[in-house]
Amino acid sequence: MNQIIETLLSHRSIRHFEDKPLTKEQIETIVTSAQAASTSSYVQAYSIIGVTDYEKKKTLAELSGKQKYVEKNGHFFVFCAxxxxxxxxxxxxxxxxxxxxxxxxxxxxxxxxxxxxxxNAAIAAESLGLGICYIGGIRNNLEEVCALLKTPERVIPLFGLAVGYPEKITDQRPRLPMKNVYHENEYQQNMAEFKEELQQYNVLVSSYYEKRTKGKRTDTWTGQMAGTLRSPSRMYMNEFIKNHGLDLK
Amino acid sequence: MNQIIETLLSHRSIRHFEDKPLTKEQIETIVTSAQAASTSSYVQAYSIIGVTDYEKKKTLAELSGKQKYVEKNGHFFVFCAxxxxxxxxxxxxxxxxxxxxxxxxxxxxxxxxxxxxxxNAAIAAESLGLGICYIGGIRNNLEEVCALLKTPERVIPLFGLAVGYPEKITDQRPRLPMKNVYHENEYQQNMAEFKEELQQYNVLVSSYYEKRTKGKRTDTWTGQMAGTLRSPSRMYMNEFIKNHGLDLK
Incomplete structure (x- = not known):
C-alpha cells in the first residue's frame, strides 16, 4: 500500500478543530489541488468561497444547524455549482x-x-495533516446562505468543507460490504443476497456504535437510514434551484 | 510539496491505454479507496459497476460516442447514483x-x-501509476446503458471511469485563474474584473492549443464554451430521471 492510498483509507470526518487559521499558502495549495481535478468538457462549472469573516462563519454555523465546527476551524470553504x-x-x-x-x-x-x-481539496488538506468535514447542513437554508455570500443567479452553494487542525480524532465508521456497492458487469440481481449483505452490515454497524458509545447506542444501518428518511428534508430544493436560474429542464 | 499533492497536481486525462487488464487486487484497492470517501449522513448513495465483459464494453463505447478508450483500457467503472x-x-x-x-x-x-x-477511485488509480479518464458520454444514451447494466429503478448511471496503463500521456490543460474560481467571503462582485480574468485566461488557453496542435487550433475558453453550449445536449435527462424513480420533487 502506498502513502496516497493509506491517506485515502485513513479518512475520518473531524468535528473538533483547533482555533488556528490556515496559512495563505495552505489555502492556495488546497484550491490549486481542487482545480486540478477532472472537469466535464473543460467547463469547470463550480466556484469556491472561502469564509474567513468571523460574523459570517457564525451565521453559517447557525444556518447549518448550529454546527460548532462550521464556526471553529482553520478555514471554511463553500463549494458551489x-x-x-x-x-x-x-x-x-x-x-x-x-x-x-x-x-x-x-x-x-x-x-x-x-x-x-x-x-481533491479534502485529500490535499488531509495530506497536509489537516482534518476535514463536509457540511451538507448549509443546504438547510440556502436562501440565507446565498444572501450572505452574495452569490449571483445560476450559482448554488452545495456544501461546506471545514478544514483545520484536528483537536479530537474519531473512529472510522465502517462502510458497506464491497459486494453490495461493487457489481460486476451488471447490477446484483439476487434480492435475497442483497438483503442478507445489508443484514450482515447491520451487525457490523451496530457493534461499532455499541463499542463507541459504551452500549448507549446500537443503531443498525438500515434502521438509521429508515429513521432519517422517514421525514423528508429540504423539500424546498427543487423550487429554490428553479428560482435561482437553474431550471432543471 | 508532498507526494500526494504532487499526484493531484500532475493529473491529466488519459485517452490511450494499453490492453492490459487490472488485477483483482488493483480493482479492490480502487473500490475500497472509493468507499473511504465522505458520505452525506452515512447514506452511501452510490454503486459502482465494473465492466469486464468485452461485448458490453464495446457496446458502451458505441453508446458513449464511439470513444475507443471506453473499450480499450485496464478496467471500466460505471458510477451510479x-x-x-x-x-x-x-x-x-x-x-x-x-x-x-x-x-x-x-x-x-x-x-x-x-x-x-x-x-477517490481516480486518485487511488493514479497513485498506482495508472491513468484515468472520466466518461460523461455514457449519459448520451442512458436508457440503453441501464438495460445493458441491468440497473434497477432508482439507480442512475452518472459517468464512467476508464482506468489503465497509459499508452500516451497528454499535456495538462490550463485551469481557470484561481481568482476567478476562489472568492473570499463573498462571490466576486466586480463584473469588469471577472470578464478581464476570463480574457486573460483565453490568451492562456489559446496559446496552449496553438502549441499543442502546431498552430492548427487556437480556441479560447469562452469560445469553446459558447460553441459547446450553443447546442444543448442530453435534454431528455429530466424526463429520464423521473421515469427511473427519482422524481426530482
Whole structure:
C-alpha cells in the first residue's frame, strides 16, 4: 500500500478543530489541488468561497444547524455549482447559452464538477495533516446562505468543507460490504443476497456504535437510514434551484 | 510539496491505454479507496459497476460516442447514483421512504456521494501509476446503458471511469485563474474584473492549443464554451430521471 492510498483509507470526518487559521499558502495549495481535478468538457462549472469573516462563519454555523465546527476551524470553504461563469462566457461570445444552462444535464455536470474538485481539496488538506468535514447542513437554508455570500443567479452553494487542525480524532465508521456497492458487469440481481449483505452490515454497524458509545447506542444501518428518511428534508430544493436560474429542464 | 499533492497536481486525462487488464487486487484497492470517501449522513448513495465483459464494453463505447478508450483500457467503472439501496433499507424496516428518495435534495446527495467516491477511485488509480479518464458520454444514451447494466429503478448511471496503463500521456490543460474560481467571503462582485480574468485566461488557453496542435487550433475558453453550449445536449435527462424513480420533487 502506498502513502496516497493509506491517506485515502485513513479518512475520518473531524468535528473538533483547533482555533488556528490556515496559512495563505495552505489555502492556495488546497484550491490549486481542487482545480486540478477532472472537469466535464473543460467547463469547470463550480466556484469556491472561502469564509474567513468571523460574523459570517457564525451565521453559517447557525444556518447549518448550529454546527460548532462550521464556526471553529482553520478555514471554511463553500463549494458551489456555478453556471453563471458559463453564462458570462456565452455573453462574451454573443451566444445565448441559456437553454443548455437551464437543463437538468448541466445541473448534474456542475454538481459532479464541484464534488470532484472538493474531494481533491479534502485529500490535499488531509495530506497536509489537516482534518476535514463536509457540511451538507448549509443546504438547510440556502436562501440565507446565498444572501450572505452574495452569490449571483445560476450559482448554488452545495456544501461546506471545514478544514483545520484536528483537536479530537474519531473512529472510522465502517462502510458497506464491497459486494453490495461493487457489481460486476451488471447490477446484483439476487434480492435475497442483497438483503442478507445489508443484514450482515447491520451487525457490523451496530457493534461499532455499541463499542463507541459504551452500549448507549446500537443503531443498525438500515434502521438509521429508515429513521432519517422517514421525514423528508429540504423539500424546498427543487423550487429554490428553479428560482435561482437553474431550471432543471 | 508532498507526494500526494504532487499526484493531484500532475493529473491529466488519459485517452490511450494499453490492453492490459487490472488485477483483482488493483480493482479492490480502487473500490475500497472509493468507499473511504465522505458520505452525506452515512447514506452511501452510490454503486459502482465494473465492466469486464468485452461485448458490453464495446457496446458502451458505441453508446458513449464511439470513444475507443471506453473499450480499450485496464478496467471500466460505471458510477451510479443509487437510491434503490436506501429504498431496500426502508423496506427492511417497514418504513416508507419514497418521498425523501424522490426529492431533488436526495438526488443531489446521491450525485455528490458518487462523485466524491469516484474522485477517490481516480486518485487511488493514479497513485498506482495508472491513468484515468472520466466518461460523461455514457449519459448520451442512458436508457440503453441501464438495460445493458441491468440497473434497477432508482439507480442512475452518472459517468464512467476508464482506468489503465497509459499508452500516451497528454499535456495538462490550463485551469481557470484561481481568482476567478476562489472568492473570499463573498462571490466576486466586480463584473469588469471577472470578464478581464476570463480574457486573460483565453490568451492562456489559446496559446496552449496553438502549441499543442502546431498552430492548427487556437480556441479560447469562452469560445469553446459558447460553441459547446450553443447546442444543448442530453435534454431528455429530466424526463429520464423521473421515469427511473427519482422524481426530482
Amino acid at each position: 456555478d453556471l453563471y461563469r458559463l453564462e458570462t462566457a456565452g455573453a462574451m461570445e454573443n451566444t445565448d447559452v441559456s437553454t443548455a444552462i437551464e437543463s437538468t444535464e448541466k445541473f448534474m455536470v456542475a454538481l459532479i464538477d464541484a464534488a470532484l474538485a472538493a474531494q | 443509487d437510491l434503490y439501496r436506501l429504498e431496500t433499507a426502508g423496506a427492511m424496516e417497514n418504513t416508507d421512504v419514497s418521498t425523501a428518495i424522490e426529492s431533488t435534495e436526495k438526488f443531489m446527495v446521491a450525485l455528490i456521494d458518487a462523485a466524491l467516491a469516484a474522485q
